[in-house]
Each structure stands twice: as C-alpha cells, then as structure tokens.
Amino acid sequence: MSDQELEYARLLKRRHLISSGFEWGCRIATFSALLFLGILLLGVVWQAWGWLDTQYLTSFDSRRPKAAGLLAGLWGTFWLILFTAIFTVPIGVGAAIYLEEYARDSWFTRVIKVNLANLAGVPSIVYGMLGVTAFVRMFGWFSAVDDLRIETYLGFGTLAIPLPLGRCLLAGSCTLSLLILPIVIIASQEALRAVPPSIRHASYALGATKWQTIRHQVLPAATPGISTGIILSLSRAMGETAPLIMIGALTYLAFAPGNLNTPMDGIRDPQLILDAPFDMFTSIPIQIFNWVGQPKSEFQHVAAAGSLVLLVLLVLFNATAIVIRNRAQKRITW
Amino acid sequence: MNTTLNDPMDELAPTTSSEPATEKTERFVKPVAPVEIPETASLSVDAATKVCTRNLDFYYGNNQVLFDVSLDIPEKSVTALIGPSGCGKSTFLRTLNRMNDIIEGTRHTGEVLLEGTDIYASEIDVVLLRKRVGMVFQKSTPFPKSIFENIAYGPKVAGLRNKARLAEIVEASLKRAALWDEVKDRLQDSAMALSGGQQQRLCIARTLATNPDVILMDEPASALDPASTARVEDLIFELRKNYTIVIVTHNMQQAARVSQQTAFFFQGILVETGVTKELFTNPVEKQTEDYITGRFG
Ligand SMILES: Nc1ncnc2c1ncn2[C@@H]1O[C@H](COP(=O)(O)OP(=O)(O)OP(=O)(O)O)[C@@H](O)[C@H]1O
Numbered sequence: 001m002s003d004q005e006l007e008y009a010r011l012l013k014r015r016h017l018i019s020s021g022f023e024w025g026c027r028i029a030t031f032s033a034l035l036f037l038g039i040l041l042l043g044v045v046w047q048a049w050g051w052l053d054t055q056y057l058t059s060f061d062s063r064r065p066k067a068a069g070l071l072a073g074l075w076g077t078f079w080l081i082l083f084t085a086i087f088t089v090p091i092g093v094g095a096a097i098y099l100e101e102y103a104r105d106s107w108f109t110r111v112i113k114v115n116l117a118n119l120a121g122v123p124s125i126v127y128g129m130l131g132v133t134a135f136v137r138m139f140g141w142f143s144a145v146d147d148l149r150i151e152t153y154l155g156f157g158t159l160a161i162p163l164p165l166g167r168c169l170l171a172g173s174c175t176l177s178l179l180i181l182p183i184v185i186i187a188s189q190e191a192l193r194a195v196p197p198s199i200r201h202a203s204y205a206l207g208a209t210k211w212q213t214i215r216h217q218v219l220p221a222a223t224p225g226i227s228t229g230i231i232l233s234l235s236r237a238m239g240e241t242a243p244l245i246m247i248g249a250l251t252y253l254a255f256a257p258g259n260l261n262t263p264m265d266g267i268r269d270p271q272l273i274l275d276a277p278f279d280m281f282t283s284i285p286i287q288i289f290n291w292v293g294q295p296k297s298e299f300q301h302v303a304a305a306g307s308l309v310l311l312v313l314l315v316l317f318n319a320t321a322i323v324i325r326n327r328a329q330k331r332i333t334w
Numbered sequence: 335m336n337t338t339l340n341d342p343m344d345e346l347a348p349t350t351s352s353e354p355a356t357e358k359t360e361r362f363v364k365p366v367a368p369v370e371i372p373e374t375a376s377l378s379v380d381a382a383t384k385v386c387t388r389n390l391d392f393y394y395g396n397n398q399v400l401f402d403v404s405l406d407i408p409e410k411s412v413t414a415l416i417g418p419s420g421c422g423k424s425t426f427l428r429t430l431n432r433m434n435d436i437i438e439g440t441r442h443t444g445e446v447l448l449e450g451t452d453i454y455a456s457e458i459d460v461v462l463l464r465k466r467v468g469m470v471f472q473k474s475t476p477f478p479k480s481i482f483e484n485i486a487y488g489p490k491v492a493g494l495r496n497k498a499r500l501a502e503i504v505e506a507s508l509k510r511a512a513l514w515d516e517v518k519d520r521l522q523d524s525a526m527a528l529s530g531g532q533q534q535r536l537c538i539a540r541t542l543a544t545n546p547d548v549i550l551m552d553e554p555a556s557a558l559d560p561a562s563t564a565r566v567e568d569l570i571f572e573l574r575k576n577y578t579i580v581i582v583t584h585n586m587q588q589a590a591r592v593s594q595q596t597a598f599f600f601q602g603i604l605v606e607t608g609v610t611k612e613l614f615t616n617p618v619e620k621q622t623e624d625y626i627t628g629r630f631g
C-alpha cells in the first residue's frame with residue numbers, strides 16, 4: 001500500500017466518526033425537544049387532574065375556584081374562530097389566486113409579495129393596536145352620533161351592526177383575520193405554485209379558459225396545501241391573547257356572547273345568534289391568563305385545566321388538517 | 335486492495351489502448367440517408383395549405399429565437415420538425431396555437447395563418463383557437479382524475495353537459511387513439527394508474543375529443559419504450575387521414591416513418607423544407623445533410 005492509501009485509510013475512520021457524531025447530535029436535539037414537551041404536558045395534566053370535569057366545561061367563571069368554569073371562553077373562542085375563518089378564507093385564498101395566477105410579474109406585485117412575508121412576522125400586539133383603531137373606534141368616523149347602528153330585519157331576527165364596532169367579538173375576529181391573513185396568503189401561494197405548470201398548459205391546450213383551468217385543475221390540486229395553511233393559522237389565532245386584550249376582551253365574564261349558552265338557545269331564539277357577534281366576549285387563552293394571575297393558589301389548577309382544553313382543541317384541529325390533506329392527496333398524485 | 339476497489343485515480347492514468355485516439359481522426363462517411371424511407375413519406379400534390387407562417391420572428395424578451403420563418407403546412411398530412419436541441423422547434427410549434435402567450439415577455443412579428451386567417455389578429459378568441467389547434471406534450475400530463483373525466487374535459491369546458499353525448503365522445507376518442515380495448519372496463523379509474531405509453535395515448539385521445547383540425551405534438555414519444563413508441567407512431571400515421579399534424583421529433587427514423595413533409599431548423603432558421611422522401615434522400619443544403627447523416631446535433 002502506498003503512503004496515500006494509508007492516509008486515506010486513516011482519514012476514513014475519522015470520516016465515519018464525524019458522520020455518526022452528527023447523527024447523534026440530531027438525535028439528541030430531537031429527544032431533548034420531545035423531553036421538554038413531555039415534561040410540560042405531564043405538568044399540565046398533573047395540575048389539571050381532578051379539575052377538568054363537566055362542571056368546569058358547563059359553568060361560567062367565578063371568584064370561587066371550585067365553581068369557576070370555561071363556558072364563556074369556549075363560546076367566545078368558537079365565535080371568534082368561526083368569524084375569523086369566514087373573513088380569512090375567501091380573502092386569503094382570493095388574494096393568493098390573484099397574486100399567483102393573474103398578477104403579472106411587476107414591480108408592484110413584487111413589493112406586495114415581499115411585504116406579505118414581512119407582515120407575517122409583525123408581532124401580534126401591533127395588530128391589536130391596529131384593531132383598536134380600525135375596528136373598535138373605526139378611526140373616530142362615527143363619534144359625532146351616539147349609539148349609531150345599522151339595523152336590518154332578516155325574517156327571523158334583526159341584525160344590528162353598531163358603528164363603530166366597539167369592544168365586541170366581531171372586532172376581535174376582524175383583528176385576528178388581519179393577523180393570520182399574511183400566513184394564509186403565503187401558504188396558499190405556495191400550494192398554488194406547487195401545482196405543476198404542465199397541468200395548466202394541458203388544460204389551456206384543450207380550450208379551457210383561465211377560470212376553468214383554476215377551478216377544475218389548479219384549485220383541486222392545491223386544496224390540501226391551502227387547507228393545511230388555513231387550519232394551522234386558525235389554530236394560531238385560537239391561542240392569541242395579547243391583541244384580544246387590547247381590543248377589549250373581558251378577562252372576567254359570566255355569560256356567553258349573545259347569552260347563547262347552549263346550541264338549543266339559538267334554535268329557540270335565533271335573535272341570539274344575530275346578537276352574539278356584537279356582544280362582549282372572552283376566550284380560552286384570556287381566561288387562562290386571568291386565572292394564572294389570581295392570588296388564590298387553587299386557580300393555578302383551574303388555569304391548567306383550561307390549558308389542557310386548549311391543547312386538546314389544537315390537537316384535534318391539527319389532526320383534521322392532516323386528515324384533510326391525506327384525503328385530498330390520495331386523489332392527486334403526480 | 336487495488337484489485338477489488340475501483341480507484342477513481344485509475345481513470346486519470348494514461349490508457350495503453352490506442353482504440354479511441356485513432357478512430358477519431360479517421361473520417362467515416364455515412365450514406366446520405368441512414369434511415370429507411372417508406373413510400374408514404376411523400377405528399378400528394380393537390381394537398382391544400384392548412385396552416386402557414388409568413389416571415390415569423392419570435393423573441394423571449396430580447397432574445398430572438400426564430401428568424402424569418404415561412405412554412406406551409408399541408409392539410410391532412412404529417413409535417414415533422416427536426417433540428418438540433420435548442421434550435422426553436424418547440425417555440426415554433428407553440429406559436430401555432432398561441433401557447434407562447436402564457437409565457438411572460440414573449441413577442442413576435444410576422445404572421446401565422448390558419449386557413450388564411452391570422453391567428454394573432456385581435457378578433458381571434460384564443461380559447462376557440464386552442465380547441466381547433468390541439469396540442470400533445472412531450473411529457474404526458476394526464477389530469478389527476480378518472481380516465482373518463484380526462485377525455486371528457488375538453489368538451490365539458492366547452493359547455494357540453496349531455497351525459498350520453500359525452501360518453502359517446504369518450505368512447506369514440508379512445509377508439510381512435512387505440513386505447514379503448516385496454517381501458518374500456520376501467521373508465522372510472524384514475525388516469526395516473528395507466529402506463530407511460532397508455533398515458534400518452536390518453537393525452538392524444540383527450541385532444542381528439544375536442545374535435546380539432548390541427549394537432550401539434552412535441553416529441554410525443556420521446557419518453558416511451560420502443561413498443562409504446564411504435565403504437566404512438568402507428569396512431570399518428572392513422573390520424574393523418576383526418577387531421578393536420580405537426581410533430582417535433584429528434585428521431586430521424588420516426589420522422590421518416592410518420593411524416594410526409596419535413597422541415598429542418600437550425601439556430602432559429604428554417605434551413606430546408608421538403609417532401610420527407612426528398613429531404614432525406616436528396617437534401618439541398620449542406621447543413622441538412624450533415625444533420626440527417628448524424629454528423630452533428
Ligand atoms: N420559456 C422560455 N424563456 C426563455 N427562453 C426560452 C424559453 N423556452 C425556450 N427558450 C429558448 O429558446 C430557444 C429555443 O428553444 P426551444 O425549446 O424552442 O428549442 P427546441 O428546438 O424545442 O429544443 P429541444 O429539441 O431541446 O426541445 C432556446 O435557446 C431556449 O433557451
């Protein structure tokens with residue numbers, strides 16, 4: 001063997017050592033992350049044990065830890081996310097389709113695209129300030145008139161929209177929508193970009209219009225990616241606290257928006273459904289935040305139970321995202 | 335150690351064999367036409383012109399890739415476009431159904447006439463044009479839908495809703511594309527499950543379903559195995575009886591087998607056009623001769 005060969009043989013041992021060292025480094029990174037997560041989860045479950053029961057889920061907040069419950073927060077979060085989704089999905093997906101499929105590559109669209117990424121990184125508290133100005137106070141446009149509202153009779157009840165919106169649930173949803181719109185748009189853009197151009201070309205070559213191509217080829221293929229993006233950003237909105245507190249969400253509330261405490265209430269009196277968006281509100285993370293700050297030590301358990309509920313909801317939400325994605329992907333394989 | 339492991343350094347060592355060095359210097363002259371020319375490789379004299387281009391220049395941004403191309407494409411025949419890679423065959427093909435419109439920053443001067451009408455005129459509807467001038471791509475691109483839905487797509491987007499009529503069209507198109515027998519029992523299965531050759535015939539059937547006059551094919555068989563290639567070639571050969579076909583190919587044999595007219599492109603210039611038989615046996619230009627004898631490209 002030549003000297004060179006001996007040198008290679010010596011180096012080979014070192015190369016293998018570095019290779020397996022790297023593997024172990026990655027392994028440790030993964031397991032330490034999992035370990036912390038596990039400890040966190042165990043801690044929450046341990047603290048919440050015995051406190052998370054039907055009483056907790058069906059009663060409102062109280063000064064007495066044993067009587068305190070999450071009902072107002074559950075309803076608040078439900079309404080918030082419902083309206084956030086209603087605002088975000090059409091606007092977010094529409095904007096992404098425009099930017100990816102219609103907008104020509106110009107100076108203007110490039111500026112928009114870059115700034116979307118910047119907007120996605122803006123701290124949520126800034127969106128809270130924006131929400132107060134734009135939705136709660138509506139720039140002071142309507143301050144001249146007291147108690148101004150637009151009323152429309154809808155057959156089963158009256159829709160009364162106050163102007164300005166004030167510290168209501170809808171103002172919260174609008175703010176959360178602004179917060180997650182950049183993320184939804186970016187995720188949808190990526191999903192649209194992942195659709196192979198050849199599919200579009202084949203569709204055009206068969207005499208389809210642009211809309212038909214988007215409707216029948218591009219959107220179905222992009223649906224898994226788009227819906228994953230939507231659900232992930234909605235679950236982010238679900239956990240947001242700071243902007244909602246700025247908007248004026250109440251930390252202590254002993255009723256659900258619109259006094260709609262069970263779904264039956266809404267069937268009995270549909271007017272409650274129309275009132276809910278304009279009512280005061282709280283949400284699960286806000287209630288948790290409030291309990292954690294309480295002096296009585298039992299409230300720590302109440303807060304832990306709330307965290308557990310929020311975690312379970314988030315897991316369910318993300319699991320739906322995965323199921324939707326896998327279902328849609330089964331139909332679409334390139 | 336050296337005996338079992340293939341040391342990469344070995345390749346750098348000078349070889350003792352003299353085989354490559356001597357053969358390169360020797361000028362081996364092949365016959366003009368290395369391909370067999372079938373009798374079908376000629377045109378009937380009375381064929382009318384279906385599509386023609388007049389002084390067509392084409393640019394991607396500032397990069398001109400077609401120079402003054404004037405070509406007549408006769409009706410109900412196969413015209414083959416040949417030429418080295420990057421010479422503008424695909425670009426030329428795409429000008430014929432305005433697929434280049436989709437690419438940003440392209441422009442052209444000159445005319446493309448379909449039955450005497452300029453297809454770039456403002457009153458021409460591109461959607462309608464592409465229905466009349468269909469296109470089959472190099473890589474088969476079935477939609478991730480059922481076989482039936484793939485074929486029915488063209489008529490459906492054009493507005494046909496009648497179920498029975500759609501079923502008729504699907505059957506007729508698949509039969510014409512010689513695919514019916516292979517898929518008739520699984521029309522509802524995903525088109526993605528078909529083999530490569532079947533997928534390409536599906537794409538041809540899909541184009542036929544829109545009832546076009548002209549079919550453009552960009553290397554339709556280049557990704558297929560020999561058996562599938564032969565089937566697609568047979569199909570093209572059959573289709574020329576009813577359709578005007580323009581096909582891009584790198585395969586001289588294929589050009590000779592399926593086409594009646596051949597056009598040779600070189601660096602964006604249409605060097606020579608002629609009846610396939612003539613062009614392959616008796617090229618006028620030196621460049622054409624060099625290309626078809628395989629001296630470059
Ligand atoms: N979308 C595009 N944008 C810019 N330039 C392009 C584009 N498509 C092709 N070109 C350029 O135009 C020239 C002709 O390309 P074209 O694809 O028409 O060649 P071709 O003859 O089909 O080649 P091949 O045989 O390899 O398919 C090439 O120089 C290529 O780089």
Ligand SMILES: [Mg+2]
Binds near residue numbers: 423424425552582
């Ligand atoms: Mg090409």
